[in-house]
Amino acid sequence: MLDLKLEDIDGILVRYNVALEKEMTPDEAAEELYPKDELIYPIAKAIYEGEEDDVIDGLKAAIDAGKDPIALINESLMVGMSVVSQLYDEGIIFLPNVMMSADAMLEGIEFCKTQTSEVPEPKGKIVCHVAEGDVHDIGKNIVAALLRASGYEVVDLGRDCPVDEVIEAVEKEKPLMVTGTALMTTTMYAFKEINDKLLEKGIKLPFACGGGAVNQDFVSQYDLGVYGEEASDAVKIANFIVENGSEIEKLREEFHKH
Amino acid sequence: MLDLKLEDIDGILVRYNVALEKEMTPDEAAEELYPKDELIYPIAKAIYEGEEDDVIDGLKAAIDAGKDPIALINESLMVGMSVVSQLYDEGIIFLPNVMMSADAMLEGIEFCKTQTSEVPEPKGKIVCHVAEGDVHDIGKNIVAALLRASGYEVVDLGRDCPVDEVIEAVEKEKPLMVTGTALMTTTMYAFKEINDKLLEKGIKLPFACGGGAVNQDFVSQYDLGVYGEEASDAVKIANFIVENGSEIEKLREEFHKH
Amino acid sequence: MVKKYTSMAYANADDMLFGNSKFPVKAGLGLEIGAGYTTPELNYAPRPQAGKSKEKLIKEYERITTDAMARMVQIGAPSIVLETEHVEQMTNNPEWGGAVAHAQKTIMEEYHDEYGIKCALRHTVGDIREDRDYLKLTGDKFDLLMESFEQVAKNGADLLSVESMGGKEVFDYSILRNDTAGILFGIGVLGSMDMETVWSGVADIAKKTGTVAAGDTDCAQANTAMFIAGGLLDKNLAHTIAIVARAISAGRSLCAYEAGATGPGKDCGYENTIIKSISGVPIAQEGKTSTCAHSDVMGNLTMQCCDLWSNESVEYHGEFGGTSVQCWSESLAYDCSLMNVALKTGKAKDLRDMFTLSDKYRDPQGYVLAYDNAYRVGEAIAKDGNDNYLRAKNAAVECCNIVEEGVASGKLKLTRFEINALTKVKEDLAALTDDSDKFMSDCLTKYKEEVAVFLPENYGL
Amino acid sequence: MVKKYTSMAYANADDMLFGNSKFPVKAGLGLEIGAGYTTPELNYAPRPQAGKSKEKLIKEYERITTDAMARMVQIGAPSIVLETEHVEQMTNNPEWGGAVAHAQKTIMEEYHDEYGIKCALRHTVGDIREDRDYLKLTGDKFDLLMESFEQVAKNGADLLSVESMGGKEVFDYSILRNDTAGILFGIGVLGSMDMETVWSGVADIAKKTGTVAAGDTDCAQANTAMFIAGGLLDKNLAHTIAIVARAISAGRSLCAYEAGATGPGKDCGYENTIIKSISGVPIAQEGKTSTCAHSDVMGNLTMQCCDLWSNESVEYHGEFGGTSVQCWSESLAYDCSLMNVALKTGKAKDLRDMFTLSDKYRDPQGYVLAYDNAYRVGEAIAKDGNDNYLRAKNAAVECCNIVEEGVASGKLKLTRFEINALTKVKEDLAALTDDSDKFMSDCLTKYKEEVAVFLPENYGL
Ligand code: B12
Ligand code: B12
Ligand code: SF4
Ligand code: SF4
Ligand SMILES: [Zn+2]
Numbered sequence A, B: 001m002l003d004l005k006l007e008d009i010d011g012i013l014v015r016y017n018v019a020l021e022k023e024m025t026p027d028e029a030a031e032e033l034y035p036k037d038e039l040i041y042p043i044a045k046a047i048y049e050g051e052e053d054d055v056i057d058g059l060k061a062a063i064d065a066g067k068d069p070i071a072l073i074n075e076s077l078m079v080g081m082s083v084v085s086q087l088y089d090e091g092i093i094f095l096p097n098v099m100m101s102a103d104a105m106l107e108g109i110e111f112c113k114t115q116t117s118e119v120p121e122p123k124g125k126i127v128c129h130v131a132e133g134d135v136h137d138i139g140k141n142i143v144a145a146l147l148r149a150s151g152y153e154v155v156d157l158g159r160d161c162p163v164d165e166v167i168e169a170v171e172k173e174k175p176l177m178v179t180g181t182a183l184m185t186t187t188m189y190a191f192k193e194i195n196d197k198l199l200e201k202g203i204k205l206p207f208a209c210g211g212g213a214v215n216q217d218f219v220s221q222y223d224l225g226v227y228g229e230e231a232s233d234a235v236k237i238a239n240f241i242v243e244n245g246s247e248i249e250k251l252r253e254e255f256h257k258h
Numbered sequence C, D: 001m002v003k004k005y006t007s008m009a010y011a012n013a014d015d016m017l018f019g020n021s022k023f024p025v026k027a028g029l030g031l032e033i034g035a036g037y038t039t040p041e042l043n044y045a046p047r048p049q050a051g052k053s054k055e056k057l058i059k060e061y062e063r064i065t066t067d068a069m070a071r072m073v074q075i076g077a078p079s080i081v082l083e084t085e086h087v088e089q090m091t092n093n094p095e096w097g098g099a100v101a102h103a104q105k106t107i108m109e110e111y112h113d114e115y116g117i118k119c120a121l122r123h124t125v126g127d128i129r130e131d132r133d134y135l136k137l138t139g140d141k142f143d144l145l146m147e148s149f150e151q152v153a154k155n156g157a158d159l160l161s162v163e164s165m166g167g168k169e170v171f172d173y174s175i176l177r178n179d180t181a182g183i184l185f186g187i188g189v190l191g192s193m194d195m196e197t198v199w200s201g202v203a204d205i206a207k208k209t210g211t212v213a214a215g216d217t218d219c220a221q222a223n224t225a226m227f228i229a230g231g232l233l234d235k236n237l238a239h240t241i242a243i244v245a246r247a248i249s250a251g252r253s254l255c256a257y258e259a260g261a262t263g264p265g266k267d268c269g270y271e272n273t274i275i276k277s278i279s280g281v282p283i284a285q286e287g288k289t290s291t292c293a294h295s296d297v298m299g300n301l302t303m304q305c306c307d308l309w310s311n312e313s314v315e316y317h318g319e320f321g322g323t324s325v326q327c328w329s330e331s332l333a334y335d336c337s338l339m340n341v342a343l344k345t346g347k348a349k350d351l352r353d354m355f356t357l358s359d360k361y362r363d364p365q366g367y368v369l370a371y372d373n374a375y376r377v378g379e380a381i382a383k384d385g386n387d388n389y390l391r392a393k394n395a396a397v398e399c400c401n402i403v404e405e406g407v408a409s410g411k412l413k414l415t416r417f418e419i420n421a422l423t424k425v426k427e428d429l430a431a432l433t434d435d436s437d438k439f440m441s442d443c444l445t446k447y448k449e450e451v452a453v454f455l456p457e458n459y460g461l
């Protein structure tokens, strides 16, 4: 068959991902971000590496050295995870690494809880779902995984989720936000219904919406809607709410393209 | 250069127009449609051929033989023109022929009028325009030409026509319908404004709309709108109004695809 | 009843070509697929509001059908296939699907009679065999699926397809966890088992109704992996893993033809070149002219051996140049015209190679699916064709080898991340048993435990 | 100042090829047009509501630009041109056009800096030189047009274009009446005169601002004829007349390069192959991947000698596969990828010929624009290159001869209607004078009388 000469390939296509790959390996990049504290460093690193056993070992050592188990959640586990998130955002590591790190972090949290009777202050609860009539749930799964990875408690209502179940869950769980995913133009209208029913009940909370079918113009049409393009936007929206409150206008100002 | 073998061409493309061209020549097809009456036949044929002089000659002969000049308009000129329209509709002759026949017919009408003091009952008046902001006027020109060819009196407001001018013309001319043409998605919204202003004034008449940007769904959004895809639809809509009245619902039932 | 492929339909990769298949398929009104020419296959989705009632839906499909046929005639296209991918209501209410097929076919017959245009209608029913949380592959839902096939076949559909979902629950779990065994089990084992059941059923109906059991696609798994992997800069899944899932899927989608289907395979089966090399059936493909539906990194390459050339799917709406279905069918028709000229001028193999080279080095997925390499994956499958597990594993191993050779040649450049992911898959594969029964029982134990929604009874296990 | 072409840039038709021009043009960020590779050129229209304010419009173009650049990088496309065809507000308020150019270029620079993607920005200002009823080619409106060019050039546009309208009033009248002299006068004489004025102006601005005076298109006339002629089954205008108008338009659009423009010519100038044969400038073309904007009967043929490959224009909106600009830019990029592979593998002339043959016999328009025949029309123009009227008439005559030969060969099949129309044009042409001055004064008299909106002062007459 015909073939291209090696030197001719670049004129036809550019592997921008290869061209762009940072000089630094992911490990080196992570190394630069770990906290320097001798007790915290190994925990953060174990989180990055997704090594659950090393996480527990590190936590044990830190607690033995007098650190508070609950404080360690924020000061070591979350810090390690934020290294992971940052590297993911920068395109240096990929989703499966994040998921493995998140698993390690969750184990770490469980372990910390067993070391004390105090209850950790949760970062916040979030209800996730896929629109009624829609079975496409991988995007939602990624969203849920990344939220968990960032320390949020996720109530996952699954796919093809009836409008009323979302309303009930919100009433019951009082989350700091709801997320909705829709991949089909035929299903995304359920978001409007959810919006209307929530408002009818006097509930005002941010409703972050995304998924292949959904776009910003559509989400802007109902009062509670905040549009996110990538799964990681869900985390950014949640963080923004924690830091700046849940005013929809502000959220749109921050996250919508204008 | 490479070339295709003659016998290979059909596998790649089909000249459906050639394949479909009627066995009959246009002249033969017309011959079948002319009225048989000895005095009418030559007039109808001269119309079809676009021969103005022959039209006048034929009219003279018929009048000499005792025919009523005003009656001749409907019985010969219009009949000849309807042969032309039918052949155009069937794809046997093309627009330029129609336009030449129409010119011949209009001359014929003028001649008939000079032969009597009676005033012919006009078939109806129609106001045509291109939407405000839009310079694309060829479609409208074709519409106007075909309407004239079918015996309607056309008030042509031209292109880039302000909404208020359309309203004024309707108030002044009291046409049996208005037509609007728009080729740009940015200009077609003027049709809605025209619709609203007409209704505000209590004027209800069919507003036939077409042109590249316009589609049936858009036109269905305002009360007076009737959508037409091809220029010849404007004639069909006008004829339908003459025969069945101007109820929009009925018109849509007839002309909208469902 | 199910006869597995254990040899190749083509003696050489170089014998494979667009517009030509070993076993052409006659369908519809004067059409023959894979018989020396390519044909556009247009797919479309009704607008959201159109699903409100049966009447509205039928009107929508009538307009779509008329628009498309009219445009084909206006530009002189000799042939077209229309593909209607069911919206859920059409499969769940078999008489809806039947009524739509009937309405469409009536219009197509008018065009065929007036202009002689060759055409056929594909209906792809929805795989509605699931509850909200679980797959329900057998029982009532299976019967409903078959009834839907029967209704569309009786009412005008010429080509019968479905995008079936067997194995998806395990796959979904595994793909985000880089779990090689789970990917292999979901696609290669569970998927294949379900395919055999579904397609035996469809083949019977086709025989009974005088229609064509056309083919399936691993949309639910290999395409999902491809979409999660995304473009060059996405970072949710290594493209090297996506292509391993794709290689595995070839064995799975092949099951349709083993159960009696004859092609043309479904457009979005990017595994179809591999399948064609083994089975010789005609295939539909999509790529650079299905950007309306999705983006991929092998837009031209997929044309290399296609018999039908598809836009995947476009929502019906207006564009400056007409309705969306008119625009896309026209673009497809010109693509086909180019291929057909190549066939008539003796330049087809050159054109094929140009299609392939456009994307062979763009991405590891294109590299493996390039027809020469696809053929090798085909051989790996045929070698152990009788064993669904082994052939899937072979395909995955061969896929890894091919990518590694590409890297070694210097022409396929991967990121470190992609290379690492590949290394891991290769190690995982090497660690797997060669004993299908053992693999099955290991996986059953493992995934019953780890995947809450996995119900072995779906597979008669 | 205006130096007319009297010889051919290429010694043979066979030397003409896509991605290669005699005089490549460097533009924008690292791009060279016609220098051995083809590049997609994406054009887009803002949504209707977006024109409401300057701010909204800028945001809309920012989103369009980001979407397109992002997609190009995702699929690994090495280069892209963005074309912004002004909506009327952007030309009538030159600072709007400038602000849009600036916003777009800022984003393009970011992508170029981060990824090294080669890119350039074309702005096509609107020809706003008209009142409601009359053309107003000179005076205030002309100055405003030039100011608009200057603003976009200073603010980031790399390539300057316009679709100018000189001669259109006479043409519009003539085309529906099969008036050959009027068509010739409108396009070949009046159109050419106006082109010389406009393009001398643009060339000055380009020189002053260090940008490229790119080129024009006879959209207002030859394309109008083509669209009225429509598809195979339309019956508003004979396709044989449409192609005569097209042949005439080549002399007219050539005037841009004679006045100092250097190309790339505008996408919708279907006369561009003829122009390339004479002038050697790079050209943009559109066809099978501009179905979003219009339908034509030569979708592949137009690729034969293109340097930029365009979608003509698509409204910005969502599709399943992303936004419309992402979908179409991706399709274009793959088309270019195919051509670029052909160039690198030494198969480019074969691919060119396949493009041509796809449509050479589809329609008389494609037949004459096939590069071998287009070259002959070019020769007819160059022969009397110094005389706008004579070269236009030559082009028309040669066009008729070419079509007749095609019919005689048996390969180009025409309807009786098309043949009759052709015969009439040929007779009309034969009856015309060879004296330009006489033609001018005859036409002035005739059309001043017949065409109410024709104002000779627009042309300094
Ligand atoms: C894989 C797939 C499937 C799989 C789904 C498997 C699964 N478990 O999800 C299967 C095979 C089951 C499937 C079935 C069908 N599908 Co499907 N499918 C796809 C496909 C190819 C890829 C979708 C995907 O997984 N993308 C990858 C994920 C990761 O992307 P994502 O979900 O958009 O999420 C990303 C972002 O959007 C974001 N995000 C997601 N949610 C949220 C939420 C928030 C808050 C934020 C901030 C961000 C965010 O994060 C993610 C990563 O960044 C698309 C093609 C396409 N162009 O999208 C068609 C597509 C969605 N399917 C389509 C169709 C038609 C169907 C079927 C009806 C086909 C049929 N006839 O049977 C059935 C649906 C049946 C039903 N009742 O729903 C159409 C929908 C058309 C429409 N009307 O809109 C599409 C668009 C294909 C097409 N072009 O025609 N499909
Ligand atoms: C020719 C043309 C021009 C010519 C117009 C000459 C003239 N005298 O009309 C010129 C060069 C002047 C021109 C200018 C522009 N144009 Co222009 N033009 C076209 C083109 C190529 C063909 C239009 C045409 O004549 N078609 C043939 C006629 C016969 O068709 P028609 O009008 O639709 O009519 C038929 C039917 O619709 C029907 N019909 C018409 N009216 C009615 C009414 C009734 C009642 C009925 C029943 C039927 C009916 O009958 C006809 C025959 O069947 C189109 C391309 C396209 N896809 O349409 C672009 C197009 C319309 N133009 C476009 C643009 C953008 C422009 C410019 C803004 C470009 C610029 N940047 O300068 C300017 C406009 C300036 C302004 N202020 O308006 C865009 C519009 C995009 C949009 N937003 O919608 C188009 C769609 C091109 C594109 N794809 O981008 N243009
Ligand atoms: S990829 Fe597209 S065409 Fe294929 S099955 Fe999935 S939705 Fe249908
Ligand atoms: S044909 Fe299209 S691209 Fe060309 S000038 Fe007219 S509107 Fe613009
Ligand atoms: Zn499809």
Ligand SMILES: [Zn+2]
Pocket (backbone or CB within 6 Å): C317, C318, C319, C324, D317, D318, D319, D324
């Ligand atoms: Zn669209």
Ligand SMILES: [Zn+2]
Pocket (backbone or CB within 6 Å): D043, D083, D085, D267, D268, D310, D311, D312, D313
């Ligand atoms: Zn354009």
